[in-house]
Amino acid sequence: MQRLAALALLAALSACRARPLGGAAAEAAFAAPAGKRAFSLSIDKSQTKFLAPGCAVELVVLVETPRTDGTRQTRSELLAPHAEVLRLRRGWAENTGLIQLALTPEEVQFTALAVDREDRLFLNKVAEPDPKLTPAAAPSQAAALEAGQRGLSVLVYPDQQEFLPPGARVDLVSVRQSAKASGKSELTAATLLQDILVLDGAPPEGEEEWSTVQLMLTAAQTKTVTRAVSAEDRLTLSIRDPNDRSTRPIEPAKMSRKIGTEAERAEPKS
Numbered sequence: 001m002q003r004l005a006a007l008a009l010l011a012a013l014s015a016c017r018a019r020p021l022g023g024a025a026a027e028a029a030f031a032a033p034a035g036k037r038a039f040s041l042s043i044d045k046s047q048t049k050f051l052a053p054g055c056a057v058e059l060v061v062l063v064e065t066p067r068t069d070g071t072r073q074t075r076s077e078l079l080a081p082h083a084e085v086l087r088l089r090r091g092w093a094e095n096t097g098l099i100q101l102a103l104t105p106e107e108v109q110f111t112a113l114a115v116d117r118e119d120r121l122f123l124n125k126v127a128e129p130d131p132k133l134t135p136a137a138a139p140s141q142a143a144a145l146e147a148g149q150r151g152l153s154v155l156v157y158p159d160q161q162e163f164l165p166p167g168a169r170v171d172l173v174s175v176r177q178s179a180k181a182s183g184k185s186e187l188t189a190a191t192l193l194q195d196i197l198v199l200d201g202a203p204p205e206g207e208e209e210w211s212t213v214q215l216m217l218t219a220a221q222t223k224t225v226t227r228a229v230s231a232e233d234r235l236t237l238s239i240r241d242p243n244d245r246s247t248r249p250i251e252p253a254k255m256s257r258k259i260g261t262e263a264e265r266a267e268p269k270s
Contacts, residue, residue, distance in 0.1 A: 028053045029087045029163075030133035032102040037171060037238035038086050039108045040100045041115065042159040047123045048090050048097030054133055055085045057123040059101065061114045063259045077259050079114060080107040082126065084133060087163050099123070100163050108238045109173055109189035109253035116175045116187060116234050117255065137242075143167040143199045150222045151199050153214045154229060160237050161201045161211035168198045169240045172215070172225070174233040178254075190252040192224055193217070195245055198237075213237065 030053055032038040051057065059080040064072045084102040092098035103111060114121055143166035145151050164170070171194045178188040197216040204211055217225065228235065 029100075029136040030054060030084070030102075031136045032086060032239065032241055033084065033133065034241060034244065036084075036102040036104055037108050037240060038100050038163070039103050039111060039236075039238045040087075040098060040159045040163050041111065041121070042092055042096050042098050042157075043121055043123065045090060045092075045095055045097040047121070048088055048099050051085050051088060051099070051123065051125060053085050053088055056126050056128055057083055057085060057101070058126055059083055059103075059107070059111065060122045060124060061259070062120045062122070076122070079110050079121075079258070080104075082128060083107070086133070086136070089162070092159070092162075098159055098162060103238070105171060105191060105238070105250045106253065108171070108236075109191065109250070110255070110258055112173050112175050112234070112236045113187055113189045113253060113255050115236075116189075138165065138167070143197065145199060145216060148218075149216050150219060151214050152217050152222050152225055153212050154225060154235055155210040156213050156235055156237060158204055158209075158211045160235075161203060161213055164198055164201050164213065164237060164239065166198055166200050169242055169245075170196050170198055170215075170237040171240065172196055173236045173238065174228045175236070176228070176231060176233040186254055186256060188252050188254050191250040192228060193221055194247040194250075195240060196221075 058078060060076045061079050063075050063077055065075060067073050080101070080103050085099060086102055087098075087100035089098040101111075111121075172192045173189055174192045175187055175189045177185045199214040199216050201213045202211060215225070225235075
């Protein structure tokens with residue numbers, strides 16, 4: 001019983017969508033290296049206590065596997081073997097810190113899945129040599145709506161808006177339940193849009209739980225996003241290097257490809 005109580009406490013501490021306290025200052029900030037995206041993650045404050053911008057970490061998710069004796073074995077799986085810490089806010093919410101990591105677009109998708117699944121995440125500091133990080137600069141592009149474009153506002157979790165200035169360029173990731181041929185469903189993370197301009201953003205007001213972000217989109221892109229919103233997909237944003245305007249196909253992510261299917265993990269192990 002004591003072990004179960006401890007696990008319940010850990011689960012409570014790892015709540016990834018805690019309400020921000022406000023008033024806490026962020027430390028120095030760096031820009032994501034070439035080919036990576038800056039992804040913000042709210043996490044148990046113990047995981048940010050001994051980190052600082054410029055540190056390198058591996059991002060780990062915990063996976064539970066049943067055993068033949070009725071207990072469950074916990075193992076860890078790597079979501080990102082080497083991620084740079086770009087920004088950090090230790091007092092983001094009660095028992096929660098806010099950290100911005102440099103991740104590949106694929107790692108962003110798997111991390112968004114883990115957050116939506118409420119998996120427990122750990123940041124293990126590593127001593128591997130880092131690329132030279134450059135200080136984050138204010139976006140050079142003015143956040144003004146261009147002729148023929150649309151300004152669409154969407155709701156996101158506060159941790160996705162906190163480090164997101166107007167004028168930043170982002171990729172938009174959607175997490176949704178996708179049907180399988182067997183009739184079962186599984187969460188899937190897909191990069192809906194790439195290289196999108198952020199026009200503006202606003203934190204929650206009063207008792208609101210969501211932040212608002214306004215994106216500049218083409219008419220066709222607005223249809224893509226509004227379909228995702230109507231399907232109640234969870235939307236997350238990852239910030240691009242302002243000089244990186246390239247796009248490429250990004251295969252959607254399913255957690256079963258990383259940690260095995262439910263059936264495989266349910267196979268009792270002695």
